[in-house]
Amino acid sequence: MSAASLYPVSPEAAAQSLTDEATYKAMYQQSVVNPDGFWREQAERIDWIKPFTRVKQTSFDDHHVDIKWFADGTLNVSANCLDRHLDTRGDEIAIIWEGDDPADHREITYRELHHEVSKFANALRGQDVHRGDVVTIYMPMVPEVAVAMLACARIGAIHSVVFGGFSPEALAGRIIDGNSKVVITADEGLRGGKKVPLKGNVDEALTNPQTRCVQKIIVVRRTGGDIRWHPHRDIWYEDLMRVAGDVCAPKEMGAEEPLFILYTSGSTGKPKGVLHTSGGYLLYAALTHERVFDYRPGEVYWCTADVGWITGHSYIIYGPLANGATTLIYEGVPNYPGVTRIARIIDKHQVNILYTAPTAIRSMMAEGPAAMEGADGSSLRLLGTVGEPINPEAWHWYYETVGKSRCPVVDTWWQTETGGILISPLPGATALKPGSATRPFFGVVPGLVDNLGNLLEGATEGNLVILDSWPGQMRSIYRDHDRFVDTYFKTFRGMYFTGDGARRDEDGYYWITGRVDDVLNVSGHRMGTAEIESAMVAHRKVAEAAVVGVPHPLKGQGIYVYVTLVAGEEPSDQLRQELQQWVRKEIGPIAVPDVIQWAPGLPKTRSGKIMRRILRKIATDEHDALGDISTLADPGVVPQLIETHNQMR
Ligand code: WT7
Numbered sequence: 001m002s003a004a005s006l007y008p009v010s011p012e013a014a015a016q017s018l019t020d021e022a023t024y025k026a027m028y029q030q031s032v033v034n035p036d037g038f039w040r041e042q043a044e045r046i047d048w049i050k051p052f053t054r055v056k057q058t059s060f061d062d063h064h065v066d067i068k069w070f071a072d073g074t075l076n077v078s079a080n081c082l083d084r085h086l087d088t089r090g091d092e093i094a095i096i097w098e099g100d101d102p103a104d105h106r107e108i109t110y111r112e113l114h115h116e117v118s119k120f121a122n123a124l125r126g127q128d129v130h131r132g133d134v135v136t137i138y139m140p141m142v143p144e145v146a147v148a149m150l151a152c153a154r155i156g157a158i159h160s161v162v163f164g165g166f167s168p169e170a171l172a173g174r175i176i177d178g179n180s181k182v183v184i185t186a187d188e189g190l191r192g193g194k195k196v197p198l199k200g201n202v203d204e205a206l207t208n209p210q211t212r213c214v215q216k217i218i219v220v221r222r223t224g225g226d227i228r229w230h231p232h233r234d235i236w237y238e239d240l241m242r243v244a245g246d247v248c249a250p251k252e253m254g255a256e257e258p259l260f261i262l263y264t265s266g267s268t269g270k271p272k273g274v275l276h277t278s279g280g281y282l283l284y285a286a287l288t289h290e291r292v293f294d295y296r297p298g299e300v301y302w303c304t305a306d307v308g309w310i311t312g313h314s315y316i317i318y319g320p321l322a323n324g325a326t327t328l329i330y331e332g333v334p335n336y337p338g339v340t341r342i343a344r345i346i347d348k349h350q351v352n353i354l355y356t357a358p359t360a361i362r363s364m365m366a367e368g369p370a371a372m373e374g375a376d377g378s379s380l381r382l383l384g385t386v387g388e389p390i391n392p393e394a395w396h397w398y399y400e401t402v403g404k405s406r407c408p409v410v411d412t413w414w415q416t417e418t419g420g421i422l423i424s425p426l427p428g429a430t431a432l433k434p435g436s437a438t439r440p441f442f443g444v445v446p447g448l449v450d451n452l453g454n455l456l457e458g459a460t461e462g463n464l465v466i467l468d469s470w471p472g473q474m475r476s477i478y479r480d481h482d483r484f485v486d487t488y489f490k491t492f493r494g495m496y497f498t499g500d501g502a503r504r505d506e507d508g509y510y511w512i513t514g515r516v517d518d519v520l521n522v523s524g525h526r527m528g529t530a531e532i533e534s535a536m537v538a539h540r541k542v543a544e545a546a547v548v549g550v551p552h553p554l555k556g557q558g559i560y561v562y563v564t565l566v567a568g569e570e571p572s573d574q575l576r577q578e579l580q581q582w583v584r585k586e587i588g589p590i591a592v593p594d595v596i597q598w599a600p601g602l603p604k605t606r607s608g609k610i611m612r613r614i615l616r617k618i619a620t621d622e623h624d625a626l627g628d629i630s631t632l633a634d635p636g637v638v639p640q641l642i643e644t645h646n647q648m649r
Contacts, residue, residue: 005392007399007432013408017294017428024429024439031442032468038443039283039471043070046283046322047084049252050074058469060496062489065481068256069280069471076250077259077282078121078154081321082114083250089297090114093326096300096349097143100190100332102341105348108143110324113150116143116241118248120151123240127182127216131156131251134178134261136214138162138171138198140189141331144220144237145307146317148184149260153278156251158258160273163308164189164196166588168204174263176210177273178478184237186220187227192336199227255279261478262310264416265528266487267499267518273478274310274416281419282322284472288420288441289319292410293382294427299352300379302328302345304360309525310416311386314472315355319420334360339367343375343402354402355384355412358394359523362554365397372401382427384410387524388556389512395434413437413512415498416526417488419472422446423510436509443470448504453492463516464502465495518612520549520557525590527559529612532593535586536561539579541569546602548616550595558594560619562602562641571598595619597644601637603629614638618645 014020019027031038036055043052052073059066085094090111097106108116129135135157139145145161152159160178162171175183183206189196199219206214219227220237259278263271289295301320305311307329320327328349334342342364346354364371383403385395390411399409409432412424422444423437430438440446447455448462456462473496477484491497501513515521518529529547536545544564552558563579565571576596584592597619603611617626618641629635 005433007408007434009408009428009431014428017426019291019294019426019429021429024426027442028440032445035443035468039069042287042442043279043283045286046075046279047080048073048075052255052279056469060469060489060494062485062493065485065489067469067473067475069469070255073255073279074252075255075279075282076154076253077278077318078117078150079250080282081150081153081318082110082117085110085324086114089324092298092324094321095143095146096326096328098328098330098332098345098349100193100336102337102344104331106143113147115246116147117150117154119241119244119246120147120237121154121248122246123244124151124157124182125155126240126244127218127235129155129157129182131253132158132258133182134158134160134180136160136162136171136175136178136180136183138164138183138185138202139220139307140164140186140191140196140198140222141306141329142186142220142222143329144186146329149307149313149317150321153259154248154250156253156257159260161260161262161308161313163306163588164198165306165308165590167585168201169586170588171201172205172208172211173270174273175205175214176208177263177270178261179213181213182216182218183214184218184220186222188223188225190223190331192333195223195225203228253278256475260313262313262416264310265519265526265531267528268530271528271531272480272483272487274474275476275478276419276472277475280471280473282318284420284470285314285319286322288472289315289325290323291426292412292421292424292441293353293355293384295320295323295325295353297324298326299381300326300328300349301353301355302330302349302351303355304330304334304342304357305355305386310419314420334363339364339371340373340375343372343377346380347376350379352379353382353384354380355386357387357524358385358390359387359555361385361390361394361398361402364402365394366554369401377402377404380404380407382410383407384412386412386414388521389514390435392434399434408432409434411435411437413510417474418470419474422466422470423512433509436505436511438509440510446502446510447495448502449492449495453495459504459506461501461503461513463492464498464500464510464512465492466498467495520547520559522549522552522557522559522590523555527591531587532559532561532583532591535583535591536563536579538586539582541565541575542579543567544602546599546610546612546615547593548612548619550616550619552594559591560595560597561593562597562599562615564599564602595648597641597648599637599644600640601634603635603637603641604633605631606633608633615641618642
């Protein structure tokens with residue numbers, strides 16, 4: 001490793017931050033040697049109603065996977081994010097909201113947020129929502145989304161946030177799987193000056209007869225745009241709030257009672273409802289938020305994710321609010337009304353910590369210096385990245401142009417399933433290497449295994465597994481524990497399999513190399529190839545489809561689809577557009593294929609399995625590296641596919 005690509009911790013940074021190298025080493029050591037003792041102590045940062053006596057009760061044995069933390073303790077998550085701050089920082093800002101239009105912003109104190117959440121919690125109860133009921137939240141990035149989530153937590157309802165960019169079909173699937181009683185939405189969202197018909201999408205989703213579980217739709221008025229209204233089913237948020245009482249005692253919840261479900265894509269089947277519970281999740285989100293971002297009281301922290309993803313749950317809402325932080329919620333897109341929008345928000349609200357994704361960094365970078373032109377940026381102290389491997393070029397641009405070579409960059413590796421960050425630098429402790437997520441967080445024991453599951457030692461590369469439980473870990477797939485066990489604990493027995501590949505260098509640093517399963521990462525969004533394929537074949541003109549990921553300069557990965565049409569259908573540009581529109585409707589804009597290649601046939605093994613490996617090589621022009629194709633059922637399709645691919649370029 002050359003010295004040029006190592007960024008040591010400055011002595012000042014080490015002195016000022018919560019965790020220096022010696023502290024990291026000592027705490028990490030304790031966390032893995034004596035997890036019970038470590039987490040018992042860390043759990044003091046949570047206000048428990050009834051203290052726990054048991055700490056860690058976990059098993060990765062694939063016959064009996066069972067994960068429980070602090071199981072006999074009780075707490076309320078919303079009280080931890082709100083009530084307990086009222087005496088010490090009630091009048092400090094909890095949420096800075098920046099609207100899509102730069103003229104729109106709001107500041108909400110902890111006291112005000114507590115008041116709103118208490119009222120809305122009462123309103124939900126009034127709509128017959130109780131402990132254990134599932135509430136679907138399909139909303140824009142407005143403060144009410146935080147109110148809705150925390151109100152659910154206050155009464156023990158389970159929220160299921162669905163990203164506002166998902167289509168009515170995708171929304172319906174999640175409503176049905178969760179058996180949701182209530183949907184909370186807005187009349188319309190506003191992004192980049194364009195209106196998003198959220199309520200219209202909910203109406204459309206509910207035309208699916210299997211969504212009869214839904215009794216009420218609660219609608220936040222955002223734009224005042226025209227919407228259809230069903231008087232027996234739809235209620236305005238503001239009407240509920242006008243009459244709701246403002247005192248709502250937080251429900252005492254078991255540490256292992258569900259807090260939320262959140263759907264994520266896997267290599268097979270429908271999206272999975274990842275289940276997170278209350279005590280361990282909150283502790284892990286809060287501790288990682290404090291240590292990884294080295295959060296100091298009074299600082300302004302901005303995570304640019306959408307609450308529809310886990311990053312938004314853990315690092316816009318739960319982690320920051322549990323820590324009494326000021327968290328910025330931004331409604332819009334990074335480049336509206338112009339390429340300097342991110343820089344302007346940083347200056348306007350004096351943001352100290354910025355947490356964003358490589359895809360956003362690359363699109364700023366594509367503007368050259370323009371993205372930071374005229375910006376001061378001197379409030380920034382720390383930068384973070386998440387969602388996909390960050391290429392060193394983007395890392396350097398982020399470090400130099402956004403952070404003015406003053407701010408450490410924390411490259412945080414984690415997943416929806418992990419609840420919080422598992423591998424990341426700690427700014428006062430870890431020398432940085434651009435492109436590496438560096439070292440494990442407290443209590444996290446990563447391992448690399450070969451394809452047979454043998455643990456590999458030293459500097460090497462392999463499949464990334466985690467060998468023991470941490471408090472933020474998902475507990476199950478909602479109402480499908482067998483699938484949970486099969487997905488994560490069967491590939492390598494007794495280990496949690498992440499689906500990622502990684503390299504470990506001579507300093508013990510981890511370099512995530514990307515997914516090793518059939519999952520794509522498009523602009524930091526996870527997409528199952530199977531999911532896109534099944535959307536494609538649902539079109540009546542499509543006989544078969546195979547999806548592979550290809551490198552994309554901005555998105556990280558682009559979606560490349562091989563399509564075989566049903567007999568009698570002819571390829572055309574018009575049909576290509578029709579299929580792209582179709583996927584947009586079936587899943588959402590993030591799943592729209594970048595390239596559709598017509599395929600007379602697909603390379604398959606004699607047992608009928610599509611050889612994606614070969615398709616990936618064709619799509620990325622590695623035609624010399626196809627490997628042995630003689631075992632294919634019809635090797636003749638390969639040269640045909642190469643020829644068509646070459647004609648398209
Ligand atoms: C997958 C998880 C966790 C929040 C955002 C995505 C990839 C995530 C990094 C990183 C390299 C990363 C992995 C992971 N990923 N962060 N810092 N470096 N890869 O959550 O949708 O559950 O996706 O994102 O492939 O498995 P998610």
